[in-house]
Amino acid sequence: MIAIGSDHGGYALKQEIMAYLDKEGLEYKDYGCYSEASCDYPEFGHAVAHAVADGECERGIIICGTGIGISISANKVKGIRAALCGDCFSAQMTREHNDANILALGARVVGAGLAVKIVDTFLHTEFSGDERHARRIAKIEEI
Incomplete structure (x- = not known):
């Protein structure tokens, strides 16, 4: 199960990513937000982080305008290694080397096409175990 959440700035990109997850048959739980109305990213970063840290979900995806604020919020939760990625190489390396359990994206930084490729890389790359x-x-x- 994948936890997903965003603030208003990441809402539209979250919809694109959920459509990809649906197409791939990947289960997820949406922790909000649920519209483009202004809201505060820490709420949603924390909700996704707690779902992953508590074992309710295996991995998470969080999105805000830049991905910075929401990733900082998620990383406050013990056991979370949220990585902000703007390219597929970073997504691959953070899984292989850091065993990152949450992917953070900036909706104002990456377009939907690239974001879906980053998500795909993150979800299909395993920790190297080195x-x-x-x-x-x-x-x-x-x-």
Whole structure:
């Protein structure tokens, strides 16, 4: 199960990503927001982060205008490694090396076509399991 959430700035892109998830037959839960009415991204970043941290969902996708604020909010939750990605290479590397469990996107930074490719890369790339990467993740978790 994938947790997905956005603020008003990411709402339209969230709709595009949910259409992709539907097409691929991937289950998800929408944690809001539910319109383009102005709202505060920390609420939705936290909701998705808690769903992932608590094990309700395996991974998450969060979206705001730049992806910065919502990723900062999500990373406040223990056990979350939210990565802001604007390209497929970063999405691949953050999964392989950081075992990131939440993808953050900036709706005003990437278009829908690229965003869907980034999501696809993030969801279909596994953690490498290399000792050096696991050791680094453990150090992050100790902080």
